[in-house]
Amino acid sequence: MxxxxxxxxxxxxxxxxxxxxxxxxxxxxxxxxxxxxxxxxxxxxxxxxxxxxxxxxxxxxxxxxxxxxxxxxxxxxxxxxxxxxxxxxxxxxxxxxxxxxxxxxxxxxxxxxxxxxxxxxxxxxxxxxxxxxxRSQDARRDRNPEIIRRLNAAGIRIRLSDAARFAGSGPVSRPHIARALMDAGIVSSIEDAFQRWLKKGRPAYVDKxxxxxxxxxxxxxxxxxxxxxxxxxxxxxxxxxxxxxxxxxxxxxxxxxxxxxxxxxxxxxxxxxxxxxxxxxxxxxxxxxxxxxxxxxxxxxxxxxxxxxxxxxxxxxxxxxxxxxxxxxxxxxxxxxx
Missing domain, CATH: 3.20.20.140 (Metal-dependent hydrolases)
Known part of the structure; x- marks a missing residue:
């Protein structure tokens, strides 16, 4: 016990x-x-x-x-x-x-x-x-490059390192990518980033x-x-x-x-x-x-x-x-x- x-x-x-x-x-x-x-x-x-x-x-x-x-x-x-x-x-x-x-x-x-x-x-x-x-952490990490690739393909020029700045010493996840999108002026809020790009069914969503x-x-x-x-x-x-x-x-x-x-x-x-x-x-x-x-x-x-x-x-x-x-x-x- x-x-x-x-x-x-x-x-x-x-x-x-x-x-x-x-x-x-x-x-x-x-x-x-x-x-x-x-x-x-x-x-x-x-x-x-x-x-x-x-x-x-x-x-x-x-x-x-x-x-x-x-x-x-x-x-x-x-x-x-x-x-x-x-x-x-x-x-x-x-x-x-x-x-x-x-x-x-x-x-x-x-x-x-x-x-x-x-x-x-x-x-x-x-x-x-x-x-x-x-294994779940690895899945989160491994999908990040594909999320960035899909954003780049849509004409949004951000890098994984841009999101990593917001993660500090922790793992990069979708909210950090959302903050990078905010910082680049692409979206108005984290919620906006998910609604337009990152949630299931949106252009940059990647399953895990x-x-x-x-x-x-x-x-x-x-x-x-x-x-x-x-x-x-x-x-x-x-x-x-x-x-x-x-x-x-x-x-x-x-x-x-x-x-x-x-x-x-x-x-x-x-x-x-x-x-x-x-x-x-x-x-x-x-x-x-x-x-x-x-x-x-x-x-x-x-x-x-x-x-x-x-x-x-x-x-x-x-x-x-x-x-x-x-x-x-x-x-x-x-x-x-x-």
Whole structure:
């Protein structure tokens, strides 16, 4: 089983407040109200993928925003968690290990592109997980030259090095290419770049390998983590499906939660998603999907000002991780039996 120190990071006081200690396993079940005094944001991206703030910068911003519990959930990599651990967690902050995996949707879910699965509580140095994620990272990297070639063929003179300037030390991805297009005066915003050039069906879109959804969920569970369906409201935008249908399709995969609280979910959607999670015994998680300058106006913890992850959400996630760690139902080391 992963130790609390493998998936929870922070000073002894902060980690105790969310149910763990800095070394060794969770000593007691986490307090359900542990994150009520502060705030939580369980969906944050750093420069390890397509965010504009470094992991250290994210932690400092979390402190400024009064957050006590955060999860860095970079696309297809745990590098942001590793960098945060190396930088040192500020006093009063609890960091939960996380990742957002771009998966191939299972049969029955007609998603355009990837179905995103959040994985929480995965040890950032887990060999099997990192091997699988490396293939997805390679796919992201390998499609970039073709995106640039297609833009050049359309008469847009930008180079991959132009996008790399915005990626810093992290991998180049489509948002960085979008920023290069903005810098060249080709588009007015990142959203404009995607709508005109980079999203599926547009002239410079290039598809990539995605790990099958079932394999991703299984990978997270075998690493002792919890798999959560990310931002279902975005998935259901096209109509024709309901959250209950999606949950029924994902049920055999043993998904562990739904990202109920998300800035682009309306009040009615949030109620429906919460009801679907509650009816199935799934976690209701939430976060802003913070990317820094990549998503202007979306602040960590509060999005555009009125959003808030309800108190107790992070503690519920930690309680589930605690239950996985202490379960005696599994005969396979590290496997999630729940």
């Amino acid at each position: 992963p130790l609390a120190s493998d998936v929870l990071f922070g000073d002894r006081r902060a980690v105790r407040s969310c149910g763990g200690v800095i070394s060794g396993k969770f000593p007691d079940a986490p307090n359900a109200g542990a994150d009520r005094a502060g705030g939580a944001d369980l969906h944050i991206h750093s420069t390890a993928s397509d965010g504009s703030l470094s992991p250290a910068g994210i932690m400092e911003e979390a402190r400024r925003q009064g957050l006590t519990h955060i999860a860095i959930t970079d696309h297809d990599t745990l590098e942001g968690v590793r960098q945060a651990r190396q930088a040192g967690i500020p006093d009063g902050l609890c960091l939960i290990s996380g990742v957002e995996i771009s998966t191939q949707p299972p049969p029955g879910i007609p998603a355009s592109g990837s179905l995103h699965i959040l994985g929480y509580g995965i040890p950032p140095d887990h060999p099997e997980v990192n091997t699988a994620l490396a 390998y995605r790990i099958p959804c079932a394999a991703a969920v299984d990978l997270i569970r075998r690493a002792g983590g919890v798999a959560v369906l990310a931002h279902p409201g975005l998935l259901l935008r096209g109509g024709g499906m309901t959250i209950d249908t999606v949950c029924d399709i994902l049920a055999p995969l043993k998904i562990g939660g739904i990202e109920v609280y998300y800035p682009e979910h309306g009040a009615r959607q949030t109620r429906l998603f919460f009801a679907a999670a509650r009816a199935r015994g799934l976690l209701a998680t939430g976060g802003t999907d913070f990317h820094g300058d990549i998503k202007p106006g979306v602040r960590m913890g509060s999005a555009r000002g009125k959003f808030q992850v309800p108190g107790g959400t992070a503690a519920a996630l930690l309680a589930r991780l605690y239950a996985i760690e202490h379960s005696t139902e599994s005969s396979t080391p590290g496997e999630n039996p729940l």
